[in-house]
Amino acid sequence: MCVFHIIKRYLLTKCAHVFTGRALVEAGESYKQLAEIKYSMEDNVKQNFLEPLQNMQNKDLKEVNVCSRLVILLYGADNDQFLSVYSL
DSSP states (O other): OOHHHHHHHHHHHHHHHHHHHHHHHHHHHHHHHHHHHHHHHHHHHIIIIIHHHHHHHHHHHHHHHHHHHHHHHHHTTTSSOOOOGGGO
16 A cells, blocks of 8 residues: 555545534534524413413413302302302
């Protein structure tokens, strides 16, 4: 084997390691950017969808509880008696 082939093989091997390292660094940076986008989207969904939905659900449950207590107070447990609204 001549010296030219040895040098050529060495340079190709060395360049391959450099390109592989650079590719790994770029892939790592891409994963970091994807993670930032993912967390941003999760925060956006939580703030603009889940929290308003939770607030609406809590409000509706409170209204149902108030209405059910009012019905129980108005009609009593037997549904035959009429109780005064003032007993609230």
